[in-house]
Amino acid sequence: MDTAFVTFIYPKSQQFFEVFLNSLNNQSNKNFKLLVFNDGCNEAEISIFLKSYEYEIEIINNTCNSVAATRLNAFKYLANQPFNNFIFGDIDDTFADNRVEIIRKTMRRQNIIFNELNLCDATYNIIQSKMVSSYLEAKVYVSLDMVQEQNLIGFSHLSVSKMIMEKLAKIELDCSVKVVDWVVISKLLKEHLAFFESQTCTNYIFHANNLALFDKTNxxxxxxxxxxxxxxxxxxxxxxxxxxxxxxxxxxxxxxxxxxxxxxxxxxxxxxxxxxxxxxxxxxxxxxxxxxxxxxx
Structure with missing residues (x-):
């Protein structure tokens, strides 16, 4: 097995567990291991991950005092694991049934991949489809200058190779950073381009605790x-x-x-x-x- 699907759980994220796990159970290619980094959920909350699924699951205790520390600790752990492909997915999102299949194929020739996004409401109905391709139009690669003033790549539609994961493990961040994905991607894009894979998607869920979905004007x-x-x-x-x-x-x-x-x-x-x-x-x-x-x- 050469592919890890990586997610992070935390107190108050329990409401998303079942839908997330079922989304992975529907994958056309189940030749992956789900690595769950647990930042503070108790045994009762994580019991659902111990049920039987058509893919392997490992829970890693990863309690930290900030989102930045949680991610950096995970990168260091992942860099030492025997996988060639790392597919990230946020616990509050769902994924097209072919995401693992398509990403594994594309990873044969690309080191940093980000896939399509659909914006969905809290009941998983699509509000806005194909957000990435609508913005990029005909472009297939993203460079550093394209993310200077705005973030195009989040963890929930990101996948990286072993070589990139080893670079992620060396990144240092201040614990005050809230938008970890933007900083991490920017540092990677100093030396690399990110490839846009349009043939699969992440369903990005709009809910009150989603920091990136800014919706206020006070x-x-x-x-x-x-x-x-x-x-x-x-x-x-x-x-x-x-x-x-x-x-x-x-x-x-x-x-x-x-x-x-x-x-x-x-x-x-x-x-x-x-x-x-x-x-x-x-x-x-x-x-x-x-x-x-x-x-x-």
């Missing part, structure tokens, strides 16, 4: 968007000098907005009228220059 949430970019870019200053200058610009803008009530009102009005963007992630406020122009600073 001041606190808009400032949170700016903070996300500042924190993320702080981890990437070794990747490109652009990040350093953008951090400075965003910090200056944040200070201006906080001190000016009229500017705050204008910001809220602008983003209340804008069409909601669910993909790419973190694209509502694209960059400091765009925001300055919108606020007429």
């Amino acid at each position: 001041l606190e949430e808009l400032m949170f968007l700016i903070d996300i970019k500042i924190i993320t870019y702080t981890q990437l200053i070794d990747v490109d000098k652009w990040y350093t200058s953008e951090i400075e610009n965003l910090l200056e803008l944040k200070k201006l907005i906080k001190s000016d009530k009229d500017m705050q009102a204008k910001l809220i009005e602008l983003y209340s009228l804008k069409e909601k963007k669910y993909y790419p992630w973190w694209a509502q406020i694209k960059n400091s220059e765009e925001l300055k122009n919108e606020l007429r600073i």
Whole structure:
């Protein structure tokens, strides 16, 4: 067996377990092992993983004090496992029946793969289909410059080879980082391209606790968007000098907005009228220059 399917569980994620496991049980190719990194679920909560499925399951205790630490610990563990292919899938999502089959085939010639996404509601009905191909159009590869201002690749539709996993195991992050996938992918794309596989998909579920599906326009949430970019870019200053200058610009803008009530009102009005963007992630406020122009600073 050369393929691992990797997921992460945590307290309050139990509601998703059964649907997730059934989605994997429906895979056309079941020649994989599900590796479940457990960050704090108790024995009763994880008992469902001990039932009989048509694929192997291993639970790894991985209790950490942050999402970043949870992921980094997992990468180090995975890099030492006897698998050539690693398919990631978030516990709150589901997957096309051919995801394992297609990814295993594509992995023969690609080292970083991200597949199609469908946005679904909490009852798994599709809200928006083919989000990735709709954005990329004819492009099949993603480079670093394409993810500087927004995130195109999340863990739930990512797959990597053994060689890439060994690189992931060497990445270091500050525990304050919330958007771990964006930082990790950006670091990988400094040296590699990511291939878009359109022949299979992840069903990305819209629910209240999904950090990336930003859906509010009050001041606190808009400032949170700016903070996300500042924190993320702080981890990437070794990747490109652009990040350093953008951090400075965003910090200056944040200070201006906080001190000016009229500017705050204008910001809220602008983003209340804008069409909601669910993909790419973190694209509502694209960059400091765009925001300055919108606020007429």
